Amino acid sequence: MRHAYSVDRVRAAERALMARVPEGALMRRAAAGLAVVCGDLLRRNGRVYGSRVLLLVGSGDNGGDTLYAGAALARRGAGVRAVLTAPDKAHPGGRAALLAAGGRVTGALGDIGTVDLVVDGITGIGGRGGLRPDAERLVREATAGRAPVLAVDLPSGVEADTGQVLGPAVRADATVTFGTYKPGLLIDPAAEHAGALHLVDIGLGPELPERPDLEALQYADVAALLPVPSGESDKYRRGVVGVAAGSERYPGAAVLAVAGALHGGAGAVRYAGPGADAVIARFPETLVHPGRPSEAGRVQAWVVGPGLGDSSASATAVADVLASDVPVLVDADGLRLMDADAVRARTAPTVLTPHAGEAAALLGAARAEVEAGRLGAVRELAARYRATVLLKGSTTLVAQDGDAPVRVNPTGTSWLATAGSGDVLSGLTGSLLAAGLDPRDAASVGAYLHGLAARRSSDGAPVAARDVAEAIPAAWRDVYA
Structure with a gap:
């Protein structure tokens, strides 16, 4: 599992470690690791010897890391030039090391000629509020060519703790970060600036708190959480998920939500709603009921909302499901129709799955605010509604009311932004709830498999929601491979 920590916690860990190791040891470790990645990037298009490297260097330790790494490259025969954004504040030891290794140092860009690699060491995790005008101009001119850009610790100009981009910022092809990941490297829009x-590892691990601020599941984590039936399992022991979705206008939402649920690990799916004919025609194994959800039969979890529309019958279905004593996932139209007090009053778990627009409506904010500050938005939603919240988007976030780390989903593809894909995700996640997963785990694993299925079914081309649903079993097998 990938863990990310806030700047304050990283700084505290660095201070604790520096008290135990020789002076300058952390910077030497960071610079050595940075130089290795620089060398790897240079070798992809040639070799280190004779290559031309441009360092953009700010003040403080981030600039020091960059200068020392530049010195290592210069000793290997690279032509290294450092442009100092604040010459009087540049790290003196790093500057001296680069000059001693044959590198050049200047306070202005001038004519840079051909460059094989640009290294961004301007601000790192200490920067706030975007690049200043002079730094922005320097970055724009230095990155105008085709040379790859490597950021040091964090692309300069992005917010390390929140993933926000509040002004001009470096767009890197890759980022080398030290000790641990920072939230901004994993959350859009900042993550889009970080690249690979x-x-x-600089030895920071033992000094970091046990509980991170953010975490991202990986294959082994998902495999450990996926429900696997035993030899004595039957369809009811594996869990039954109820789906209250679709309408006369949107019968496809019911079909897609059921498709996701059938592939999600539960033993059976009960459908309640006006789309019963469409559902049974596509999935004859579904248990259908045309009336109220509470009359459909026993379930271990409910999914409500996709394609319900805005009729009085739809509002009644949402209220009916929220009154149940089992875990409930609310999506799409259900988010508009649900009563906030009823959600907060529930004793069984509730999972809300809004996209940015729906999240904005729930928060009384503008969509742009949610998209720019996704981490703050998902945390606020979880606290306000006393629920687990899966905030969909270019990086999907899962937050639980309380102090558990927010989870960020690392899978997916831009082709997943297609009609009905959210219905599939809701059914899949609801099925995992019915199979017994904790709501935070169900939402995280659902998002992971959903994104993985989209990658498989798309393979770089447009994909439809039904393709994603059909690829879930293959994604499930991939996790165990």
Whole structure:
């Protein structure tokens, strides 16, 4: 599992470690790791010897890491030039090391000529509020060519703790980060600026708190959470998920939600609603009921909302499901129709799955605010509604009311932004709830498998929601491979 920590917690861990190791040891470790990644990038398009490297260097330790790494590259025969954004504040030891290794140091960009690699060491995790005008101009001119850009610890100009981008910022092809991941490297829009991530171990692990601020599941974590039936399992012991979705206008939402549920690990799916004919025609194994959800039969979890529309019968179905004593997932139209007090009053778990627009409506905010500050939005929603919240988007986040780390989903593809894909996710996650997973785990695993299925079914091309649903079993097998 990938863990990410806030800047304050990283700084505290660094201070604790520096008290136990020789002076300068952390910077040497960071610089050595940075130099290795620089060398790997240079070798992809040639070799280190004779290559041309441009360092953009700010003040403080981030600039020091960059200068020392540049010195290592210069000793290997690279032509290294450092442009200092604040010459009087540049790290003196790093500057001296680069000059001693044959590198050049200047306070202005000038004519840079051909460059094979640009290294961004301007601000790192200590920066706030975007690049200043002079730094923005420097970055724009230095990155105008085709040379890859490597960020040091974090792309300069992005917010390390929140993933926000509050002004001009570096767009890197790759980022080398030290000790641990920072939230901004995993959450959009900042994550879009980071490129490929490389974590350099500087010995920080033992000093970091046990509970991170953010975490991302990986294959082994998902495999450990997936429900696996025993030899004595039957369809009811494996869990039954109820789906209250669809309408005369949107029968396809019912079909897609059921498709996700059938592939999600539960033993059976009960459908309640006006789309029964469409559902049974596509999935004859579904147990259908045309009336109220509470009259459909026993279930271990409910999914309510996709394609319900805004009729009085739809509002009644949502209220009926929320009154149950089993875990409930609310999506799409259900988010508009649900009563907030009823959600907060529930004793069984509730999972809300909004996209940015729906989240904005629930918070009384603008959509742009949610998209720019996804981490704050998902935390606020979880606390306000006393629920587990899966905030969909380019990076899907899962937050639980309380102090558990927020989870960020690392799978998916931009082709997943297609009609009906959210219905499939709701059914899949609801099925995992019915199979017995904790709501935070069900939402995280559902998002992971959903994104993995989308990658498999898309393979770089447009994909339809039904394709994603059909690829879930293959994604499930991939996790165990």
